[in-house]
Structures are given as structure tokens and as C-alpha cells.
Amino acid sequence: MLSRYAENVYWLGRYVERAENLARLLDTHGSFARDPRATGDWEAVIRINADEEEFFSRNKEATASAVLYFYLIDPKSPTSILNSVGYARENARTVRHLISTELWAHLNTFFGEMHDLKRRDISLARLATVASFIKTNCQTHTGIAEGTLYRDQAYRFYQLGRHIERADQTSRLLDVKYRQLQSVEEDPGSPIDISQWNALLRSASGYQAYRRTRPGSMNTSDVARFLMSDNGFPRSICFCLYRIKYDLACLESEHGLELGDGLRAELEKVMEISGQTPADRIDPAWLHRFADAIQDGLLGLGGALGARFFGVAEAAE
Amino acid sequence: MLKRLNATTPKELTRLSKAVDRELYNLGITFTLYHEGSSVDRVLPFDLIPRVLTPTDWETIESGSIQRVQALNLLLADIYGEQKVIKDGVLPADLVFKNPNYRPEMVGLKVPENCYVNVCGVDVVRGGDGQFVVLEDNARSPSGVSYVVENRQLMRRTMPNLFEGMNVRPVLDYGLRLHQALCEAAPAGVTDPQVVLLSPGPFNSAYFEHVFLAREMGIPLVTGQDMVVENDKVLMRTTGGLTPVHVIYRRINDDFLDPEVFREDSMLGVPGLMRAYAKGNVTIANAVGTGVADDKGVYAYLPRLIKYYLDQDAILPNVPTNLCREKDGLQYTLDNLDKLVTKPVGEAGGYGVVIGPRASQRELEVTRKAIEKDPANYISQPMVELSVSPTLIGGKVEPRHVDLRPFCVTGKSTWVLPGGLTRVALKKGSLVVNSSQGGGSKDTWVLE
Numbered sequence: 001m002l003s004r005y006a007e008n009v010y011w012l013g014r015y016v017e018r019a020e021n022l023a024r025l026l027d028t029h030g031s032f033a034r035d036p037r038a039t040g041d042w043e044a045v046i047r048i049n050a051d052e053e054e055f056f057s058r059n060k061e062a063t064a065s066a067v068l069y070f071y072l073i074d075p076k077s078p079t080s081i082l083n084s085v086g087y088a089r090e091n092a093r094t095v096r097h098l099i100s101t102e103l104w105a106h107l108n109t110f111f112g113e114m115h116d117l118k119r120r121d122i123s124l125a126r127l128a129t130v131a132s133f134i135k136t137n138c139q140t141h142t143g144i145a146e147g148t149l150y151r152d153q154a155y156r157f158y159q160l161g162r163h164i165e166r167a168d169q170t171s172r173l174l175d176v177k178y179r180q181l182q183s184v185e186e187d188p189g190s191p192i193d194i195s196q197w198n199a200l201l202r203s204a205s206g207y208q209a210y211r212r213t214r215p216g217s218m219n220t221s222d223v224a225r226f227l228m229s230d231n232g233f234p235r236s237i238c239f240c241l242y243r244i245k246y247d248l249a250c251l252e253s254e255h256g257l258e259l260g261d262g263l264r265a266e267l268e269k270v271m272e273i274s275g276q277t278p279a280d281r282i283d284p285a286w287l288h289r290f291a292d293a294i295q296d297g298l299l300g301l302g303g304a305l306g307a308r309f310f311g312v313a314e315a316a317e
Numbered sequence: 318m319l320k321r322l323n324a325t326t327p328k329e330l331t332r333l334s335k336a337v338d339r340e341l342y343n344l345g346i347t348f349t350l351y352h353e354g355s356s357v358d359r360v361l362p363f364d365l366i367p368r369v370l371t372p373t374d375w376e377t378i379e380s381g382s383i384q385r386v387q388a389l390n391l392l393l394a395d396i397y398g399e400q401k402v403i404k405d406g407v408l409p410a411d412l413v414f415k416n417p418n419y420r421p422e423m424v425g426l427k428v429p430e431n432c433y434v435n436v437c438g439v440d441v442v443r444g445g446d447g448q449f450v451v452l453e454d455n456a457r458s459p460s461g462v463s464y465v466v467e468n469r470q471l472m473r474r475t476m477p478n479l480f481e482g483m484n485v486r487p488v489l490d491y492g493l494r495l496h497q498a499l500c501e502a503a504p505a506g507v508t509d510p511q512v513v514l515l516s517p518g519p520f521n522s523a524y525f526e527h528v529f530l531a532r533e534m535g536i537p538l539v540t541g542q543d544m545v546v547e548n549d550k551v552l553m554r555t556t557g558g559l560t561p562v563h564v565i566y567r568r569i570n571d572d573f574l575d576p577e578v579f580r581e582d583s584m585l586g587v588p589g590l591m592r593a594y595a596k597g598n599v600t601i602a603n604a605v606g607t608g609v610a611d612d613k614g615v616y617a618y619l620p621r622l623i624k625y626y627l628d629q630d631a632i633l634p635n636v637p638t639n640l641c642r643e644k645d646g647l648q649y650t651l652d653n654l655d656k657l658v659t660k661p662v663g664e665a666g667g668y669g670v671v672i673g674p675r676a677s678q679r680e681l682e683v684t685r686k687a688i689e690k691d692p693a694n695y696i697s698q699p700m701v702e703l704s705v706s707p708t709l710i711g712g713k714v715e716p717r718h719v720d721l722r723p724f725c726v727t728g729k730s731t732w733v734l735p736g737g738l739t740r741v742a743l744k745k746g747s748l749v750v751n752s753s754q755g756g757g758s759k760d761t762w763v764l765e
Contacts, residue, residue, distance in 0.1 A: 001555055001556050001557075002537050002539060002543050002553060002554065002555055002556075003543070003554045003555060003556055004540070004542070004543055004554070005537075006556045090519065093345070093519050093524070093528075094518075094519050096345075096528040096532070097528050097529075097531040097532035097538055101344065104344070104345060105343045105344050105345070108342075108343055108344070108345045109343050112342075112343075153556055157556075251556075255556075255557075256557065257556055257557055309556045311554055
């Protein structure tokens with residue numbers, strides 16, 4: 001397969017996943033923010049995405065409406081969901097002959113609908129609706145991909161993009177909540193604590209699974225452990241990394257591609273970081289360092305993947 | 318068909334038509350218009366009422382098109398070979414050597430099967446006397462075939478009952494036929510050729526068509542950056558390393574193919590491609606330098622060239638053409654500007670065409686000055702009364718002018734896609750069918 005196609009499907013997977021997760025993040029934050037006892041700290045969302053410079057170059061204050069505009073439909077913001085869906089569409093357009101007509105047509109329509117959203121459609125009061133609209137469309141995309149993508153190299157690279165992005169985003173979702181909790185007096189089991197973790201789990205669609213696997217427990221450390229290292233939860237960091245390992249192995253065994261030492265080393269490094277979850281109470285400062293290390297590791301992994309298969313290193317010479 | 322169409326109310330037709338437009342947009346079956354620096358994706362409007370060609374009509378178009386393709390290929394082999402046609406005084410030397418699309422790099426370079434024009438679009442219209450005549454030959458990178466196939470698929474989904482018992486000849490095998498022809502044109506000795514489609518990339522207005530063709534042929538859609546030339550062989554970058562390429566169906570102009578030979582600033586081509594081509598290690602389709610043969614100036618000589626090479630009369634006649642490069646032609650054109658259609662030789666897409674009887678006095682004066690300044694760049698032709706076809710306009714069926722572009726695919730022999738692209742001028746009375754200027758398209762039915 002052409003290197004460029006591999007890169008395009010990889011980014012197709014990443015951008016759709018990014019859009020979905022950002023919608024989840026905003027949704028969770030929105031439901032926290034509406035709790036009168038919690039802080040409505042929208043700046044946290046900007047910090048966690050490291051978008052301070054971009055955001056404050058055009059906004060004075062991180063109000064709910066400014067942040068929502070910036071992340072949902074701002075055409076000038078490179079990280080807005082509108083742009084993620086747009087980039088996904090551009091990548092899909094380039095590889096249209098590799099993907100099904102349905103996959104393309106849906107993405108094209110989804111982008112059109114995102115494009116039509118106005119400021120009034122994305123007020124805080126309507127956030128749940130618009131977030132659900134975005135999630136549903138991303139999930140429809142995933143479903144069409146699952147049901148129609150031909151299982152060749154393209155599929156593996158698509159999955160790699162998806163899971164690298166998902167692991168990255170789950171680490172950010174955890175981090176943003178922990179940073180907020182640092183500012184709140186921690187009182188495990190208090191109503192505010194429980195309602196926040198509840199919302200976080202729901203936004204990651206992990207509430208039911210968490211309840212089922214950890215009946216009777218709802219504390220900060222257990223929820224964090226669930227999102228970091230549960231082997232059965234498809235959005236946990238650990239799960240994503242296993243999936244990445246599996247898809248890389250398939251590229252090697254089914255398609256005869258050699259991974260090379262650099263890529264292998266990056267994979268081992270990030271898996272080792274993820275394996276260091278403590279069994280007892282998790283300290284917010286530790287969690288923040290952990291999330292950073294995971295994000296760095298994934299960055300290295302993505303870079304090594306590009307150098308090995310997309311000809312990125314070669315082009316940079 | 319009429320009975321079935323009559324059974325559908327105009328309201329229902331309009332509803333179906335709107336649904337089709339939406340589907341086209343959602344599927345991204347679009348072309349891109351560039352206007353003042355920004356780009357807009359537009360759907361080529363699709364008219365629901367098919368244009369029907371009888372077997373007899375088609376016989377003429379098909380055999381006439383094949384004849385022209387044969388003559389064009391013989392002409393190109395001659396121009397880049399012995400140049401007998403010039404030595405024999407049939408074609409003026411300056412029409413060849415002063416033509417910006419003449420490529421001296423091609424002289425003496427052998428192409429497989431002596432086929433230069435693997436894909437040819439012959440623009441045909443039906444005049445007032447019912448006869449089909451050729452407006453122009455497109456021997457570089459004719460586009461539009463994707464619409465032929467997509468229009469048929471849309472038509473079958475939208476109005477399946479129209480097809481019942483009609484024996485419409487199929488068009489869906491275009492990709493297979495083209496792939497087969499391109500394989501036949503592979504360099505000698507290559508048994509399982511790797512064919513690729515070379516596109517300028519997603520920002521090209523015809524990118525949808527490139528995607529379509531790559532998909533239909535099951536071949537990689539590449540850009541220049543995906544390929545390299547090593548030891549005069551063309552290779553493409555894949556996830557598993559560099560692998561050989563044998564046939565390049567290119568949808569970029571000659572100028573951009575190889576920065577070592579043509580435009581140095583080209584980012585779209587592959588450095589060294591012409592070296593590999595000259596060594597016979599790769600086939601480029603259409604061949605480099607075909608633009609010298611489909612030029613509006615050479616067009617005027619095609620009936621004579623058919624006689625010269627094939628000893629046949631042209632089955633599809635030309636529109637009589639006055640060459641402003643010649644004294645008589647220039648005088649006649651200037652004397653009859655208000656009755657003639659004038660066209661710049663080097664333009665495509667309907668740009669710069671002035672229809673005398675419909676032009677204002679001022680437009681005619683501007684045209685006159687332009688012709689006097691650079692006569693060799695202009696030709697003129699009498700008005701051809703384009704035939705009309707019933708077309709759905711604002712809920713009513715009205716006559717609108719149409720043309721036809723059949724597609725001829727040549728490997729070892731020539732095959733013509735039954736039908737072709739019917740373009741329709743949606744503006745009342747308009748004769749300009751180009752998509753960039755308010756044209757639409759129709760499904761074209763050739764009956765068994």
C-alpha cells in the first residue's frame with residue numbers, strides 16, 4: 001500500500017476519534033460546571049489541550065460560551081471539532097477509492113451538518129444535545145468503518161490511528177478532572193465527589209461497566225484505575241495499547257511489514273509506563289505525571305510509526 | 318419511455334430531481350470551481366430525462382470516433398517519427414512546430430502499440446439537418462466519464478421502471494475496459510503490469526473523477542510525490558518499501574510531468590520520469606505530446622488527414638472551420654463576425670468563445686481587436702444549431718440544447734463506451750454546455 005494512503009487512513013481514524021473525545025470532554029465538563037457547588041473552570045479544558053496561546057490570542061476570558069465556540073465550531077481554531085471533522089473528511093477524500101462509498105458519504109454529510117451549526121446551537125444549555133449529535137455521528141462513522149472497511153493494511157493503520165488517539169484522549173479526560181479535584185477539598189464519598197465521578201464515567205460510556213465490575217465502590221482511585229488499566233473497557237489506556245500492539249503484530253504477520261527496532265522500542269516504552277498503575281490510593285499529582293508520560297509516549301509511538309511507514313523522516317531530510 | 322414519463326407527474330419528477338441533487342452532494346460527486354481565490358464544490362446538475370440514441374445513430378458515432386482515433390494515432394506517430402505528413406505538404410509545418418503542445422522530446426521515442434491517444438473524447442453535436450458533426454477532439458486528458466457511469470447508477474436507483482424492457486447498452490464496465498487497454502499498452506516484456514493513476518491531488522477540480530477511475534480499475538491513485546525514478550525505472554513508495562510501476566494513466570498536463578525536462582517548478586510530477594519513458598521502462602497514457610493533434614488548428618485538417626492516412630472519407634464530418642492564420646480565413650472571419658462563432662485556439666472549457674449572432678456590438682468589437690492582434694490564435698465556424706433534448710426545468714419539460722462526448726479507449730484496438738457524456742445547456746436558448754458555465758448532464762442511452 002502507498003505510504004501516503006497509510007498516513008491518510010491513520011489520520012482519518014485519529015481525527016474522528018479526537019472529535020468524539022473532545023465532545024465527551026466538553027459534555028462532562030459542562031455537566032460538572034452546572035453543579036452550583038463545583039467551579040465552572042473552563043480554562044482547565046484549554047490547559048489540558050495546551051491551547052492557551054491559541055485561545056487567548058483571540059479571547060480575553062475563558063467563559064463557557066467562548067470555550068465552547070473555540071472547541072466546537074471555530075473555523076480558526078485548529079483543534080475545533082469542526083476542523084477535526086474537516087481534516088478527517090479531507091483525509092477520507094484522498095483515500096476515497098480505498099474506503100466504502102457509505103463511509104465517505106456519511107463523513108461528507110456530517111461535515112456539512114457541523115458546518116451549519118451556529119453560535120445559538122452551541123450554548124451551554126444545548127451542550128448536551130450538540131455533544132450527543134457529535135458522538136452519535138462519530139459512532140455511526142465507526143460502525144460504518146467496522147461494517148465496510150476492507151481488512152487490509154489500510155484497516156490496521158486506521159485502527160492504529162484510532163487507538164493512539166483514544167489512549168491519548170482518555171489520559172487527558174482523567175487529567176482534567178484530577179486537576180479540578182485538586183482545587184476541591186477531597187472528601188471521598190461526598191455527594192459532589194460521587195456525582196463528578198459518576199458524570200465522568202458516563203461521559204466515557206463506562207458507568208455500567210464500572211458498576212458491574214466494581215460493585216459498591218465509587219472512589220477516585222478506583223475510577224482512575226478503571227480508566228487507566230481495565231482490560232475489558234475499550235476506552236481504557238491499557239486496552240488501547242493492547243489493541244495497538246495487536247494491530248502492529250498483524251501488519252507484521254499478515255502483511256509482511258517489518259516494524260523495525262525504533263517502533264518496537266517506542267511501543268515497549270509506553271506499555272511499560274501504562275503498567276505502573278499503583279494498586280492503592282492514587283495521588284492527583286502522580287496522575288498528572290502519569291498522563292503526561294503517556295501522552296509523551298504516544299507521541300513517540302506516532303512519530304516512530306510515521307518514520308517507519310509514512311516516509312515522514314525521509315521527507316524531512 | 319414517453320408513456321412511463323407521462324405517468325409521473327412533474328411534481329413527482331421535481332421531487333425525485335431534488336433527491337438526486339442531494340444524493341450527488343452527499344456522495345461528493347462534485348467538481349470544484351475556482352473563483353477569486355476561493356473554491357466551491359458544485360454538483361454537476363443532473364437531468365432526470367435520459368437522452369436516447371438509436372442503434373443507427375450510434376453506429377455512425379462509434380465508427381466515426383474510431384476512425385478519428387486511428388487517424389490521430391497515425392498522425393502522432395508520424396509527427397514524432399518520419400514527419401511524412403509535413404514533407405508531403407498535407408499539414409503546414411508551423412502548425413506542428415510552433416504549437417506550444419509539440420514536444421521535441423518525443424521525436425524518435427517509440428510508444429507501445431504505436432498508441433499515443435489511449436483515451437480520447439470526441440465532442441459531437443447534431444446539427445439542424447440531423448447529421449452528427451465533430452466540434453473538437455480531446456486527445457490529452459479528456460474528463461467526464463465518471464459522470465456517465467454515476468449518472469447511470471443514479472438513474473437506475475431513481476427511476477428503475479424506465480429501464481424495464483428497454484435494452485439499454487451497459488456503461489458500468491468502463492473501468493475494466495480501460496484497465497485492460499492500459500495493460501495492453503504496458504512496456505514490452507511486462508506480464509503483470511502495475512498500473513497507477515497519476516493525479517495532481519485532492520485540490521484538482523476533477524479529483525472526484527480520479528478517485529472514481531482508480532476505484533473502478535482497482536489501481537493506486539498516486540501523486541508525483543509517491544513515485545521516484547531510480548536507474549531509469551519508476552518506483553512507488555509503499556509501506557513495504559519501493560515497488561515498480563509500469564503504466565501511468567496520468568491526469569496531469571505534459572508541463573508538470575517531469576521537472577527535469579518540463580516546468581522546473583512542478584511539484585506534481587516525478588523527476589526523471591521522461592528518462593524512464595525514453596528507455597521504454599514505463600508507459601505514459603495518454604502519451605506525452607498528444608496536444609499537438611487535438612488543437613483547434615489541426616482539427617481543421619482532420620478530414621484531409623483521415624484521407625491521407627486511412628484513404629477513407631470522414632464518417633463524422635467537421636464543422637467547416639476558417640483559420641484566421643490564413644489570409645482568406647481571417648478576411649472572411651472579420652467580414653462575418655456577427656454570423657460566426659469565434660474561438661481562441663489555445664483555450665478549453667468554453668472560455669473565450671464568442672457567438673456572433675448573440676453578441677453585442679461591443680463584444681464583437683473586442684473580439685475583432687483580439688483577432689487582429691493575434692490572428693493565428695483564432696478560428697471561426699458557422700453557427701451550428703445544436704439539437705435539443707427534453708429537459709426538466711422548474712417543474713416543466715422544456716427543450717434544451719445538448720452535445721455528446723463519447724469516450725474511446727485504445728490498447729491493441731479501440732473500444733467506444735456506448736453513449737458518453739451528454740451535456741445540456743440549462744439556460745434557455747444557451748448553446749454553452751460547459752459545466753463551468755451553467756451546464757448540466759443527462760444519462761445517455763444507446764439502445765440495442
